[in-house]
Amino acid sequence: MTASQAYPLRVVLYEGEGALPLDQGTRSVVLAALLDKGYATTVAGKGAIVRDNDVERLLVIGSFTAGNTPGLKDAEGKIEILTRDITGMDEVRVLETVESARNGRAMNQPGSWKPWFPVIDYDRCTNCMQCLSFCLFDVYGVDSDDKIQVQNNDNCKTNCPACSRVCPEVAIMFPKYSGGPINGEPVNNSDLEREKMKVDISSLLGGDIYSRLRERSEGAKSRFSKERDSDKALGERKKCLTKLAAQGDIPMEVLASLPSPEEIAIKVEEAGRKAKEALAKSKH
Amino acid sequence: MSKSPGIVYCRCAYAQVVADEVKDGVIKGLCASGRSFDAVSDLCEMSARKDPRLGAIARQDNVRIAACHPRAVKWLFHAAGVPLDDARTEIVNMREENAATATAKLLEDDDC
Numbered sequence: 001m002t003a004s005q006a007y008p009l010r011v012v013l014y015e016g017e018g019a020l021p022l023d024q025g026t027r028s029v030v031l032a033a034l035l036d037k038g039y040a041t042t043v044a045g046k047g048a049i050v051r052d053n054d055v056e057r058l059l060v061i062g063s064f065t066a067g068n069t070p071g072l073k074d075a076e077g078k079i080e081i082l083t084r085d086i087t088g089m090d091e092v093r094v095l096e097t098v099e100s101a102r103n104g105r106a107m108n109q110p111g112s113w114k115p116w117f118p119v120i121d122y123d124r125c126t127n128c129m130q131c132l133s134f135c136l137f138d139v140y141g142v143d144s145d146d147k148i149q150v151q152n153n154d155n156c157k158t159n160c161p162a163c164s165r166v167c168p169e170v171a172i173m174f175p176k177y178s179g180g181p182i183n184g185e186p187v188n189n190s191d192l193e194r195e196k197m198k199v200d201i202s203s204l205l206g207g208d209i210y211s212r213l214r215e216r217s218e219g220a221k222s223r224f225s226k227e228r229d230s231d232k233a234l235g236e237r238k239k240c241l242t243k244l245a246a247q248g249d250i251p252m253e254v255l256a257s258l259p260s261p262e263e264i265a266i267k268v269e270e271a272g273r274k275a276k277e278a279l280a281k282s283k284h
Numbered sequence: 285m286s287k288s289p290g291i292v293y294c295r296c297a298y299a300q301v302v303a304d305e306v307k308d309g310v311i312k313g314l315c316a317s318g319r320s321f322d323a324v325s326d327l328c329e330m331s332a333r334k335d336p337r338l339g340a341i342a343r344q345d346n347v348r349i350a351a352c353h354p355r356a357v358k359w360l361f362h363a364a365g366v367p368l369d370d371a372r373t374e375i376v377n378m379r380e381e382n383a384a385t386a387t388a389k390l391l392e393d394d395d396c
Contacts, residue, residue, distance in 0.1 A: 005333055008325065021318075028315040031323060032308065035295035038325045040337060045320045051340050108329055110297040115328035119359045150363060153332050175328050175356040176299040183301070183379075184356025 006106040007055045011039050011098055016046040018070060019062035026090075033091040038109040039098060054079050059101045061094065063087040116176055117153035118163055124171035124187065127282060129275035131163045131172060136259065136267045139163070142274075146282040157254040165249070289374070290344045291321035291390055294351035298326040302352060302378045309383020310350055310390070317391055327351055331360040339366040342373075348390050350376045 011034055015021040022030065027043070034041045057080040060072060064085045072081040084097050118131070118139065127148055132140040140163075141151035161182050164172035170187045177183040181191045258264060293314060296302040314321055322341070324330060327349075330338050341347060342361055351357045354375040361368045376389045 007333070007335060007337075010337070024312070024316045028308075028312045031315065032295070032311055035323055035325045036297050038297065038329075040325060041323045043315070043319075043321055043323070045318070051337070055336070108298075108333070110325065113298070113329075115298050115326060115332045117332060119331075119356060119363050121355060121359050122362070173356050173359065175352060175360060176301055178301070180353075184353030184359075186353075186355065 006108075008038050008040055008107040009098070009102050009105070010051075010054060010058055011041045012058060012060045013041060013043045014060050014062035016044060018068070019064050020087075022063060030086075030091045030094050033095050034098065036110060037095060037099075038107055056080065057082060059084065059098060061086045061097070114158050114176065116158045116160075116174065117156045118150055119173045119175060119184075120148065120150060121171045121173060124169045126169055126171075127279075128168065129279050130166050130168065132278070133268075133271050133275040134166045135163050135271065136264060142278040146278045148278070157251070157257075159251045160254040162250045162254075287345065288319070289346040289348050290341075291319060292341050292347060292349045292351075293321060293323040293390075294327045294349065294378075295323065295325050296328075296352065296378075298329050306378045306381070306383045306386065310378060310386050313383065313387030314390065319391065327357065327360055331364040334364045338364045342366040342368050344372070346372050348374045348376060350378055350386060350390055352379045353377055 013022070013027070013031065021027075031041055031043065058074075060081060060083045062083075062085070064070065064083075064087065067085055067087065069083045069085045072083055074081055082101050084101060086094050086097060089097065125148065127146075129148060132142070132148060137152075137155040137157065139150060139152050139155045140148060143149050161174050161177055164170075164174060164177075164182045170181050170191055172182075173184045174182055175184050181187045259267065291314065293311060294302075295307060295311075311323070324337075327338075338361055341349070343366075349357060354377060357375045358368055358370075374389070376386050378386050381389070
């Protein structure tokens with residue numbers, strides 16, 4: 001799923017002059033509730049509340065003394081500052097107040113989307129282009145210096161860490177992944193050996209996972225046409241996908257949604273060509 | 285008197301890979317400290333959007349970031365085009381530390 005590019009409203013929980021501090025328990029519960037809904041939040045005692053990177057509008061909430069909600073203006077006039085008094089409110093009412101101030105403006109919210117994309121550790125990356133050759137979804141590309149980079153985050157298949165499995169240097173991370181070193185844990189020698197083994201497993205499968213899948217799909221297609229038994233063909237495909245999913249830790253949904261064998265062949269060729277070109281240029 | 289480092293807390297709200305007891309414990313500790321601090325819903329989500337607020341964090345003179353594995357956090361900022369300066373940044377790993385240790389690291393020498 002594609003992420004919204006809209007910036008979430010920043011909320012400032014103001015406890016400086018003219019406002020009473022919330023009690024500790026309420027402060028942490030309100031803050032957690034705002035964060036869990038996707039809002040960036042600042043707990044502020046004193047000092048400037050507008051930052052140079054604020055966008056469009058800012059919401060300042062606080063338990064303002066005697067209910068005197070201040071009218072605030074950005075000195076540079078770039079940011080609209082809204083203020084809301086939250087005296088006596090619990091976290092549910094605070095959230096309602098903030099949502100109302102947002103007034104339906106777009107933003108990502110937890111639960112609606114998962115930020116899943118590869119992050120390259122350039123301290124480890126050797127620019128070998130295996131990831132570019134491997135990925136069928138055009139996630140990778142090269143910059144003007146022919147250096148590998150992640151170019152299309154949104155093309156990445158949620159929960160699929162397959163490219164990190166083929167990286168010989170363990171340089172590709174998915175911070176939301178459960179285990180190390182793919183999640184960003186330090187890489188040790190045994191990880192390097194294990195990762196090498198995974199590449200070997202991939203080779204044993206017949207070059208790479210995708211070519212293996214292509215062969216199996218073609219086999220299944222052939223059997224389907226001969227046997228005219230759709231249940232059997234689907235069963236075979238499921239069996240094949242289950243095996244590949246387990247070996248590569250690739251979600252079944254990703255394998256099941258791969259392009260057709262013909263499209264895969266074209267993609268593999270294109271990606272390989274791109275990688276070769278980039279490698280040739282970077283060597284000059 | 286040296287300036288206290290800025291504190292940024294990541295809630296990891298989009299995938300929940302940080303244990304609840306750790307992230308809840310850290311937020312309680314920060315709220316109890318009386319310090320001003322910034323809290324974001326999810327640094328990965330911000331990196332995906334290349335949120336300019338990441339630049340504001342990276343440019344701070346001295347900042348402590350409570351999030352996940354330092355290698356991941358470092359390269360998430362880089363991916364957003366705003367690399368962190370290793371010399372001015374300390375990353376506290378809430379996937380490895382317990383709440384008390386993580387909070388103590390964030391608030392360490394706060395009164396200097």
